[in-house]
Amino acid sequence: MLAERNGSSPFTPTNLMIIIKPDKKIKNRFKDIDFETLSVVFSLLFDNVYKVKKKRNFTINLKLTSGIFSYYCFQTGSTVRMNISDVIFDEKQFYTTLLHEFRHFCQDKAFRIPLTRKYYDDRTEQRYLASPAEIDADNFSVMTLPTVLRLYNRMLSFKRTVSNFNTFNGSLI
Numbered sequence: 001m002l003a004e005r006n007g008s009s010p011f012t013p014t015n016l017m018i019i020i021k022p023d024k025k026i027k028n029r030f031k032d033i034d035f036e037t038l039s040v041v042f043s044l045l046f047d048n049v050y051k052v053k054k055k056r057n058f059t060i061n062l063k064l065t066s067g068i069f070s071y072y073c074f075q076t077g078s079t080v081r082m083n084i085s086d087v088i089f090d091e092k093q094f095y096t097t098l099l100h101e102f103r104h105f106c107q108d109k110a111f112r113i114p115l116t117r118k119y120y121d122d123r124t125e126q127r128y129l130a131s132p133a134e135i136d137a138d139n140f141s142v143m144t145l146p147t148v149l150r151l152y153n154r155m156l157s158f159k160r161t162v163s164n165f166n167t168f169n170g171s172l173i
């Protein structure tokens, strides 16, 4: 069946809205991750929540940061920084963390929630964990991880298959 051409198709990205740029340390640590393909998946995730007429593109710079905390600070501009803790070596933990911090990015750029104590309270660990912004990010990362990884892996295998056909070849296989 053909998708609707106008209007209400759930996914209408016309270009890559999210570009995930790892720093050298992250690239070296997670050599098997294809960040271009990951950017396509995250663009689809973002398109789902970014409801504005004129969509902007965003570059997310990932920076490996010493200490146990990964974080995204609400910040202005279309090039943003996301800090990933350097205690993370496991690939799955990396994806979970990335999804969690990406959700904070969505809260900032798409939902535009204010960072008041009602939404985010880090005065004690208990309040921090019970903050709506944290709960939303945790739920998002847990619930989307399997389907995100599935799509990412399917896209990788798609890329591998079609790369066999990237030059003209008129002979029989």
Ligand SMILES: [Zn+2]
Binding pocket: 100, 104, 133, 134, 137
């Ligand atoms: Zn968080």
